[in-house]
Amino acid sequence: MKLIQLKPLTLGLMAACLLVAGGLVLLALQPAAADAVAPSATSKPALTVTLTQARAGTLPIKLTANGNLAAWQEASIGAEASGLRVQELLVQVGDRVQRGQLLARFAPEPVQAEVALARAALSEATANAAEAAANADRARAVQGTGALSAQQINVYLTQELTAKARVESAKAQLDTQLLRLSYTRVLAPDAGIISSRSATVGAVLGAGTEMFRLIRQGRLEWRAELTSSELSQVAVGTPVLVTAPGGAQTQGRVRMVAPTVDAQTRNGLVYVDLAAPKGGSAGNAATGVAASFKPGMFARGEFALGSSSAMTLPHSAVLVRDGFSYVMRVGADNKISQRKVQTGRRLGEQVEILAGVAAEDRLVASGVSFLTEGDLVRVVDASATLSKEKSTPAQVAPGQAASN
Known part of the structure; x- marks a missing residue:
């Protein structure tokens, strides 16, 4: 077998080609490596945010309950003589009547x-x-x-x-x-509202037969159901805000707390007198709220039990996710750390924070749903931004300026 001998010139050319190929490979890889390093070296903030802090304040203590609306007292108005025929009925259901007013006549x-x-x-x-x-x-x-x-x-x-x-x-x-x-003349025993009418013209009634039912003085009450432990928190005279199913609201005060508790449910009743409308009196309270509050309705109410100190945050600073509440804390390096908090009472746009936040924590004021753990943010001063917007002159359209 013969060995092939390469000339020195050929070997030189081959070595040069290898060097050129290696250089080209290095040049091709260099941009990719630069692209891989660039994001970490020049990362941008995920969001521009304003900061807020938990503040100490006072929030009302409220106790929420449900219950039925009912008449304060109902009077049964019936025939007092037997064997008489109803000749005329002068009132309908829902009519307001005064004490001594004629309701019906017998022949x-x-x-x-x-x-x-x-x-x-x-x-x-x-x-x-x-x-x-x-x-x-x-x-x-x-x-x-x-x-x-x-x-x-x-x-x-x-x-x-x-x-x-x-x-x-x-x-x-x-x-x-x-x-x-x-x-033969049936008169109203008290002022109030006719809640039912069972008599008919021409009927011959016996003594004691009911003809009308009357809500005495037009007064309605809310009968709230409270547990045994909640009853001790409510006293006579406690103010109550009662809300009807349609959303209408009226004020009331506790008239009486039931002296007994149901042995089956362990709940007790609290009787709340509904307030009269402005410019009215207790005698026409039910009339003023008749469009929204009627006996037999199921209503919700809040007992005002006073107030207490609390640490609060704006509602926009709290993120609810998977049934839990979180806030976004901004560290010294402007990076986000997500913190789980325990919330309590709410008043308007303020939320009580029971645990998870310190007074000195820097928290994102709004837009928390767009942030995650470790995000880099840019912090701006909300007051400075607001003053800048106020100092910027408003643009007036040419047509508007001409009309002025």
């Missing part, structure tokens, strides 16, 4: 006939009594003369007493019929 003719008979009986008894009194006077005049026997004189005197008793009985009968005649 008075049968009772008027009874009154006429009673008057006639009284007149007859009065005439008989006058005759008996005259006979008794004559008997007394001749008593002791022997003109009349003692037995006959006693008869005349007894007839006089009997006639007087019959006059009193006739008067009582007349009074009874006059009272029945007054029962």
